[in-house]
Amino acid sequence: MPDFLLELLSEEIPARMQVQAAKDLERLVVGALSDRGLLFEAAQGFSGPRRLTLAITGLPVKQPDVSEEKKGPRVNAPEKAIEGFLRSAGVSLAQCERRDDGKGEFYVAVIARKGRPTAEVLAEILPELLAKLPWPKSMRFPGSPVRWVRPLHSILATFDGEVVPFEFAGVQSGSTTRGHRFLSQGEIFARRFEDYEAALKAGHVILDPEERREIILHDAKQKAFALGLELIADEGLLNEVAGLAEWPVVLIGTIEDQFMDVPPEILQTSMRTHQKYFSLRDPKTGKMANRFAVVANMIAEDGGKEIVAGNERVLRARLSDAKFFWDQDRKRTLESRVDDLKKIVFHAKLGTQYERVERIESLAGEIAEKIGAGLAEGEREKLVGKAKRAARLSKADLTTGVVGEFPELQGVMGRYYALHNNEDAEVADAIRDHYKPVGPSDAVPSAPVSMAVALADKLDQLAGFFAIDEKPTGSSDPYALRRAALGVIRILVSNSVRLQLTNLIGAHVQKRVLPTVRGYANPQALELDDEIVVLEMLAFLADRLAVALSTDGLRVDCVRAVFHNTKDLKEHEIADGKVLYQNDDLVWMVAATRALQEFLKSEDGANLLTAYKRAANILKAEEKKDKTSYDGAPDPDALAQPEEKALFAELAVASDLIKAEIERERFVEAMGVMARLRGPVDAFFDKVTVNDKDAGLRRNRLLLLSRLRAVMHQVADFSKVEG
Numbered sequence: 001m002p003d004f005l006l007e008l009l010s011e012e013i014p015a016r017m018q019v020q021a022a023k024d025l026e027r028l029v030v031g032a033l034s035d036r037g038l039l040f041e042a043a044q045g046f047s048g049p050r051r052l053t054l055a056i057t058g059l060p061v062k063q064p065d066v067s068e069e070k071k072g073p074r075v076n077a078p079e080k081a082i083e084g085f086l087r088s089a090g091v092s093l094a095q096c097e098r099r100d101d102g103k104g105e106f107y108v109a110v111i112a113r114k115g116r117p118t119a120e121v122l123a124e125i126l127p128e129l130l131a132k133l134p135w136p137k138s139m140r141f142p143g144s145p146v147r148w149v150r151p152l153h154s155i156l157a158t159f160d161g162e163v164v165p166f167e168f169a170g171v172q173s174g175s176t177t178r179g180h181r182f183l184s185q186g187e188i189f190a191r192r193f194e195d196y197e198a199a200l201k202a203g204h205v206i207l208d209p210e211e212r213r214e215i216i217l218h219d220a221k222q223k224a225f226a227l228g229l230e231l232i233a234d235e236g237l238l239n240e241v242a243g244l245a246e247w248p249v250v251l252i253g254t255i256e257d258q259f260m261d262v263p264p265e266i267l268q269t270s271m272r273t274h275q276k277y278f279s280l281r282d283p284k285t286g287k288m289a290n291r292f293a294v295v296a297n298m299i300a301e302d303g304g305k306e307i308v309a310g311n312e313r314v315l316r317a318r319l320s321d322a323k324f325f326w327d328q329d330r331k332r333t334l335e336s337r338v339d340d341l342k343k344i345v346f347h348a349k350l351g352t353q354y355e356r357v358e359r360i361e362s363l364a365g366e367i368a369e370k371i372g373a374g375l376a377e378g379e380r381e382k383l384v385g386k387a388k389r390a391a392r393l394s395k396a397d398l399t400t401g402v403v404g405e406f407p408e409l410q411g412v413m414g415r416y417y418a419l420h421n422n423e424d425a426e427v428a429d430a431i432r433d434h435y436k437p438v439g440p441s442d443a444v445p446s447a448p449v450s451m452a453v454a455l456a457d458k459l460d461q462l463a464g465f466f467a468i469d470e471k472p473t474g475s476s477d478p479y480a481l482r483r484a485a486l487g488v489i490r491i492l493v494s495n496s497v498r499l500q501l502t503n504l505i506g507a508h509v510q511k512r513v514l515p516t517v518r519g520y521a522n523p524q525a526l527e528l529d530d531e532i533v534v535l536e537m538l539a540f541l542a543d544r545l546a547v548a549l550s551t552d553g554l555r556v557d558c559v560r561a562v563f564h565n566t567k568d569l570k571e572h573e574i575a576d577g578k579v580l581y582q583n584d585d586l587v588w589m590v591a592a593t594r595a596l597q598e599f600l601k602s603e604d605g606a607n608l609l610t611a612y613k614r615a616a617n618i619l620k621a622e623e624k625k626d627k628t629s630y631d632g633a634p635d636p637d638a639l640a641q642p643e644e645k646a647l648f649a650e651l652a653v654a655s656d657l658i659k660a661e662i663e664r665e666r667f668v669e670a671m672g673v674m675a676r677l678r679g680p681v682d683a684f685f686d687k688v689t690v691n692d693k694d695a696g697l698r699r700n701r702l703l704l705l706s707r708l709r710a711v712m713h714q715v716a717d718f719s720k721v722e723g
Contacts, residue, residue: 002160015243063115179203325401
């Protein structure tokens, strides 16, 4: 079957837009062909610095013939209704059939359409589809309403070896393209994809971006190895550079020795951000080498010497600026910069960075106190002091020149400046690590001081934005609160840190966050209620925990069942001005969730869940009908049948045993106790009529089912479990 080839050649397309543009082009064309009944064998898109290409194989030469029926009005309908139907169907009355549906005759238009040649369909749809291509940024050209990312030079469009004629953005389609801007001369003719790809390669253009990536990676590693060095992996930079060169050539340059005392993170960031250079390191020492790899889009007659020299000159200027900032920044201590944070607004309703640091400092001290609960008093005091010190200095590097130039180095530079100021090494490390983990692959802080500051930073971020009602929505999370919540979860779970979050967050919101908000926001415009803020944060953390654990194979409903154990988020207790909520220890919750999921996989667990659902449904229906709640204890003297007596006795024993096992955090054993309920529960439902005619028996049996529900809720809220 024939193939279709489309290439759009333009000025340089920004690297970050190329891959998505190729996907969008494929999506639009494939969708339009499918809508018109044109099926095919395969489609593949390609992107590069100057061209987007789409190759579709196995297209039919024409559309299939189709026949469809369209039901119209009754034959005795008003004339205007019949005329409107004929107009919409594009037929005459003579072309319509009369049919009887038992209620009367009506008109049916039988519309037969002959399939059109595929080339004709392509020529019709392509201009419209290309105009719909969604570029993040585009240009409008004189005399044309069409917008495109960059000036379009040519369009190659062929089907079955013949040109598909159409015009777009003032450019007429044809069967020619061009190769590399400097290494190729003249036009390249192509009628099919195989000829096209081979001709481009002969014209020093590698069409496939994946092939360009592999060439760059292989050559960079080989040239580094020849110097006794190794390439520092950078996937993002590799993808970007593959979109900058049609014929990539890797060259090695030298960094002047005067810049090698600058922290390697500054050198790497400067080279990566501004110059798109790869950094190299010495595998023997693990330190960054005074070499860099640059990807040229040119084969130079001198082997690339002039290209390297030019890049070294540009790099010298870039690194001179970076070195200047580094030298200037070290003339002031981090402590002296803390007051400068008063000039930086964190958020209009949450105050300055200075006020935020004060909140984080206090919270970090409280968290460190809890993390160090098992330490001797002197050691615990040291831990608290270091955590508060690190928190106080954690944002000071935001006022430095290096971080102003390279915001991605915040925290990293804070550590360097702290060490330069002779701060404690644990304090310096905590300044660097308090933003972590940033993403799912980022390292999790494990040192006690770092954990305390990182948790304080993220919990304050969450509490602040929840207090001013800036919570994430389904499609928007401008303050990265989901990331902050996942960071809290990963730190606590990975390090088995036991924190009662409710009281910790509640005190922080009450003592620090809400007073700050009241100073900047209109209290009447916000529900400044510490209980509401805490409960909403806990619900949010539960959802994020469910997401995090689901990637490890744990069920979302099991997480929520454990989290909502015995109480609903809207039903909480207040004691001494604090919100109390059961099971807000995330480490506890993870262990309980794993045990619950394993229990539900067993036959006993599955059957007991079914029995629970049955009991819960009966209670729900009867409570609604009676307009009352059956929450009391059943009367043992009112138990009539052996099965209900046996269940009552088993529940009494199980309740105490489950409570004891849960308190000792022996979750598997608690599930084992609960499994013993299966027999008595099955027997009860087989032999006992709950809704007995005797009102006293009925009430007592409903109370017995309520007791079953309460005992099972000691483990988890089974109403949240699916199945």
